[in-house]
Amino acid sequence: MAEHYPIEIAPPDITPYRKGNTGVEYVTVLDSGKPGPNVMIQALTHGNEFCGAIAMDCMFREGVRPERGTLTLAFANVAAYARFDFDAPNRSRYIDEDYNRVWGDDQLTGLRDSTELRRARELSRFVDQAELLLDLHSMHEPCRPIMVCARSEKSIAFARRIGVPADLLVDTGHPAGLRMIERGAFSDPASPRTAVLIECGQHWEKNSADVAIDTTLRFLRASGIVDEAFVAPRLRLEPPAVQRVIRVTEPVVAQSMNFRFAGPYKGLEVIGRAGTPVASDGEKVWRTPYDDCVLVMPSMAHLKPGTTMVRLGRYA
Ligand SMILES: [Zn+2]
Incomplete structure (x- = not known):
């Protein structure tokens, strides 16, 4: 199973x-x-x-x-x-x-x-x-x-x-x-x-x-x-007090089956410091390009070379 x-x-x-x-x-x-x-x-x-x-x-x-x-x-x-x-x-x-x-x-x-x-x-x-x-x-x-x-x-x-x-x-x-x-x-x-x-x-x-x-x-x-x-x-849920916009700047695309995330990300994590590693793929390390980087829909579910594994963005 x-x-x-x-x-x-x-x-x-x-x-x-x-x-x-x-x-x-x-x-x-x-x-x-x-x-x-x-x-x-x-x-x-x-x-x-x-x-x-x-x-x-x-x-x-x-x-x-x-x-x-x-x-x-x-x-x-x-x-x-x-x-x-x-x-x-x-x-x-x-x-x-x-x-x-x-x-x-x-x-x-x-x-x-x-x-x-x-x-x-x-x-x-x-x-x-x-x-x-x-x-x-x-x-x-x-x-x-x-x-x-x-x-x-x-x-x-x-x-x-x-x-x-x-x-x-x-x-x-x-x-x-x-x-x-x-x-x-x-x-x-x-x-x-x-x-x-x-x-x-x-x-x-x-x-x-x-x-x-x-x-x-x-x-x-x-x-x-x-x-x-x-x-x-x-209606079933309370609406949020504020709605915030995340703007995606770039995708992180797998190059090989060795792609791994640096942590057990589920999505919408905000990584405070620019340069923090978020994923690796063999020798390649993906780092956050700016402070307060948002991880958008990270998932290992569809891993294969060429697949977008996570998108990086920031709150507008
Ligand atoms: Zn869907």
Whole structure:
């Protein structure tokens, strides 16, 4: 049996949502029939990150309805989720490739084929219509929740309207490919279309499910399509007094399988002094480039040469 963090939540049965009402499996559009924004929430971008599926299941069960505009609820990588196994969780992250690296037009309209590309091609018309998008994720290590705002100042502004979590991340993307929240107009400062991605906490902590539900409700409130009478009684967590922005300056990329961290980092550690070693890779030692350096999502889970192991940033 593989070693893993304690399992406090169970993967929900999502088969009731398979049929949906859009002709695309596991995608449901709730239309108020009144003018208002097109809002989308997506869970299971990574098949092993099921706290988002718990939040969506909760919304369906509680009868969420837009009072204005439309609400699209999508379970993304259902094929990967279907083979979920606590002892081999990374097996269910994706089938062929990371669904969250295929959102460039070169990929979506290209000739290449994979399970994830096929699914992204099915869902892209919903993504491309969304004016506000929330993508629900969780992390390999136990860490405070993080709202990923890509390089988008409008996403930071919207995360402040949502009001959670305390830590907002501006990063530089992944060389392996475009994430959904970076697609098209989401990355255009001149467009009002805005996307955010929440990393709720460790994959299987109960608190991650609470964060997913609470963030979903606050996102819906900020979108203006769901009434306060639905949102307020269902909130689970106290919002932080302040939200701070971390700006990533550089990735630490593994060169070999000898990569090791200098400590048992879980994420959002602040390393006081510049020049402190944080990782090594054979002869190579990685040191913090400035005082008060923040370690963003360190993880050994996906170690191989060329993989980003941690990102270094600073509070703005
Ligand atoms: Zn994820």
